[in-house]
Every structure is written in structure tokens, then in C-alpha cells.
Amino acid sequence: MKKAQIILYVTALAFIQLSCSSTLQKRYDQRHGTTSYDTDTDRYRNSNSTSSDETYRRDYSKATDTNVRASDGNLLAQYEEMDKVGDLVLYELDILERRYDVLINEYKTAKSSSKEVIANELDRIQDDERVLYKAYTNIYRNGKNNWPVVKSQVENTLRSVRRVDK
Numbered sequence: 001m002k003k004a005q006i007i008l009y010v011t012a013l014a015f016i017q018l019s020c021s022s023t024l025q026k027r028y029d030q031r032h033g034t035t036s037y038d039t040d041t042d043r044y045r046n047s048n049s050t051s052s053d054e055t056y057r058r059d060y061s062k063a064t065d066t067n068v069r070a071s072d073g074n075l076l077a078q079y080e081e082m083d084k085v086g087d088l089v090l091y092e093l094d095i096l097e098r099r100y101d102v103l104i105n106e107y108k109t110a111k112s113s114s115k116e117v118i119a120n121e122l123d124r125i126q127d128d129e130r131v132l133y134k135a136y137t138n139i140y141r142n143g144k145n146n147w148p149v150v151k152s153q154v155e156n157t158l159r160s161v162r163r164v165d166k
Contacts, residue, residue, distance in 0.1 A: 075144075082143045085154055089136045092161055093129060100125045128161045 100122060107118045135157040143150045159165070 078144070078147050081151075082139050082147065085151060086136055086139050088158060089132050089139070089154065092158060093132050093136075096125050096129050096132070096161075100129075131157055132161060 103118055103122050103125070107115060107122070110118055135154045138150055139154060
């Protein structure tokens, strides 16, 4: 008798698990628009499928178009140039950070008369760092759409931080 009950319980649990599994799979397919094997109708189904006339077809004419490839090459060159200018900004930031560390150490051992001068220099370095961080984010935020303008702005920023006239 106990064997029969155990077999009945195991069978019932297997049936419940199978039922829940297919229900969960259907819900997942509906939410995510994927295709799965439908056990109810014994066929494949696609919750995103539409009529056969509206199937997706890749446009290979765009892939072979030389203008598209040339513009992709130009965009790639622009990104490389953006990275180079970004590296310059990071280099200047590194220089400022090292200068800041040196001045902090000098400030610790300085006399009270020179502490004000060092403090002003430290404030100027912090301001320059903020300006450089803004220039760096500007490169990647606006550079793709308007690179010539962004590049000139960043170069002007670098000149002003370096205290160099044009």
C-alpha cells in the first residue's frame, strides 16, 4: 500500500512540475518574444511571428556600398582622434595630481607666511582639474556629433590650463 501511495505522489509531483514548467515557459516566451517548442499543439511557435510577407531581410546593398564603408572609416578615425585628445587630457590631469601631491607635502612643512601662497596654488590646481574633467567628458559626450567644435574647445582648455597663449 505504501509503495502505491509513494508512486502516486511522485507521479502527481511530476505532473505538477511539468505543468508549471510549460506555463512558466509560455509566460517567459510572451514577455521576451522568443520561440519555443509548444507541447500543447506539438509544433514550434513564435510569439513575435507575423505574416510571411513581413519577414526580416538583411539589406546587403548597404553592406557593399562604398560610401557607408568610407563613412565608417571616417568615424573610426574620428574615434581614434578623440581617444588621442582624451589621452592628452588625462596626461595633463596626471601632471596636475602629481603637482598637487608635491604642494601638499610642502604645505605641511611650510611656514605660516608661505602657506597662503601654497593654498592659492592648490586651489588653482583643483579648479584646473575640474575644467579638465569637464573637457574630458565633453569629448565623449559631444565629440561624435560635433567633433571639430569639441576638439577646438578641448585644445583651448588645454592651453589655458598649461598657461600657454595661442
